[in-house]
Amino acid sequence: MKRRGLLLVPGGLALLAGLDAALLLLGLPAPVTTERLPQVHGPLLVLGFVATVVALERAVALRRLWGYAAPAALGVGGLALLVPALPLAVGQVLMVAGTAVQLAVYAALWRRAGSIALATQALGAVAAAGSAVLWLGGAPVATVLPWFTGFLILTIVGERVELARVALPPGAEPRAFASCVVLFAAVVGTSLWPDAAVPLLGAALLAVVGWLGVHDVARRTVRSTGLPRYIAWCLLAGYAWLAVAGAIWLLAGPVTEGGTYDAVVHAVFLGFTLSMVMAHAPVILPAVLGRPLPYRPHFGLAVGLLHASLALRVLVGDAYGQSWALQTGGTLNIVALLTFVAMVATSAARGPRSTAPSGSPDRRTADRASAGRGA
Numbered sequence: 001m002k003r004r005g006l007l008l009v010p011g012g013l014a015l016l017a018g019l020d021a022a023l024l025l026l027g028l029p030a031p032v033t034t035e036r037l038p039q040v041h042g043p044l045l046v047l048g049f050v051a052t053v054v055a056l057e058r059a060v061a062l063r064r065l066w067g068y069a070a071p072a073a074l075g076v077g078g079l080a081l082l083v084p085a086l087p088l089a090v091g092q093v094l095m096v097a098g099t100a101v102q103l104a105v106y107a108a109l110w111r112r113a114g115s116i117a118l119a120t121q122a123l124g125a126v127a128a129a130g131s132a133v134l135w136l137g138g139a140p141v142a143t144v145l146p147w148f149t150g151f152l153i154l155t156i157v158g159e160r161v162e163l164a165r166v167a168l169p170p171g172a173e174p175r176a177f178a179s180c181v182v183l184f185a186a187v188v189g190t191s192l193w194p195d196a197a198v199p200l201l202g203a204a205l206l207a208v209v210g211w212l213g214v215h216d217v218a219r220r221t222v223r224s225t226g227l228p229r230y231i232a233w234c235l236l237a238g239y240a241w242l243a244v245a246g247a248i249w250l251l252a253g254p255v256t257e258g259g260t261y262d263a264v265v266h267a268v269f270l271g272f273t274l275s276m277v278m279a280h281a282p283v284i285l286p287a288v289l290g291r292p293l294p295y296r297p298h299f300g301l302a303v304g305l306l307h308a309s310l311a312l313r314v315l316v317g318d319a320y321g322q323s324w325a326l327q328t329g330g331t332l333n334i335v336a337l338l339t340f341v342a343m344v345a346t347s348a349a350r351g352p353r354s355t356a357p358s359g360s361p362d363r364r365t366a367d368r369a370s371a372g373r374g375a
Helices: 003-025 037-062 065-081 088-113 116-136 141-167 172-190 194-215 226-252 258-289 299-320 323-350 361-371
Strands: none
Touching: 003 037, 003 065, 003 258, 003 323, 037 065, 037 088, 037 116, 037 141, 037 258, 065 088, 088 116, 116 141, 116 172, 141 172, 141 194, 141 226, 141 258, 172 194, 194 226, 226 258, 226 299, 258 299, 258 323, 299 323
C-alpha cells in the first residue's frame, strides 16, 4: 500500500466511531460509550469519513504534495473529535482548514482543465466548507444537514456527469449544472429562509435524480455483467433513496426532529451516500492505495442487506413509529457496512480477479484517478 493510503486510517476510524455513535443513538449497547460521540455522529461520518476519502482522491488527481493537507486535516480533525480531553473546537477548526485546502485543490484542478463536471464538484466543496464553518459557529447539526447533503450530492453528481459526458445529447450537461446550481442556492437558503428554501431543495433533488435517471450510464451498464452491473445497481438504488429524501423535503418542508427528519437523514446518508461508496470502492480504492481490489460477486450481498434494512427502518420504523423496526433496521445497517468492509479487505488480500472491462465507464474512473488527470 502506498504511503498516501495511511491517510485513510483516520477516515476509517471516524467511520467506526460514527457507527458506534449510531448504536448509542438507537438506544443499544455500543463498544465505546462517551457523552460526546452522539453529538458528533453526523460530522464524523460526513466530514471525518466521506470528505477525507474524497479529499484524498482529489489530492491523488492533483499530484501536488500540498493537496494531501486536505485529507490530513479532515482525518486528524475527526480523530480530535473523539478525544474527550480536547475541546470540540479543535476538531472543528481542523475540519474548516481541511475543507479550505480542498477548495484550493479544486481551484488548481480548474486551472488545469475546467469543466462543468468539475464546477459541480467544486460547488460541493463549497458546501462542505460552509457546513464546517456553520458547525464551528455553533449551528446545530439539523441546521447544517442541508449543507452536508449539498456536499455529498454535488460531489457525486459531478463525477456521474463527467462519466456520462461522451454520450450526452446537446444541452444535457448545462441542464444538469443548472439543476445543481439551484440545489446549491437552496442549500444556502435553508440557513436564511428555511420555509421557502427547503421545499426548493427537495424539488432540486428530484430534478437532479430525474436527470440521472435519464442520462447516467448506469441505465445501460445495469444490463451488463460483473462489476459494471454491480456498480449500476448500487447507483440506481441510491438514486431511488435520494428521490425519497427530495419528496419528503418538497412536501414536508423544514424538519429538524422526529421520524420524518430521521427518514431524510438516512435516505441521504445511508441509502444514497453509502450506496455510492459501495459502488465506487472497487475502482477508486485501487487508484488511491496503489494495489488491486478485485470485485467479487458477493459484494452485492452487503449492498442488498443495506437497502433492505434501510427500507425496514424508514418505511416501518420512521413511517409508523415502530421502535423495534428502527433498532433492527439500524443495527442491520451497521452490519451491512461492516460486512462490506470485511469483504473488501478479504478481496484485496486474496488477490487479482477479473473486474470491469477496460473500456467500461467506471473502470475509466480508476484509470483517471491513477493517472492523476482528475475530472
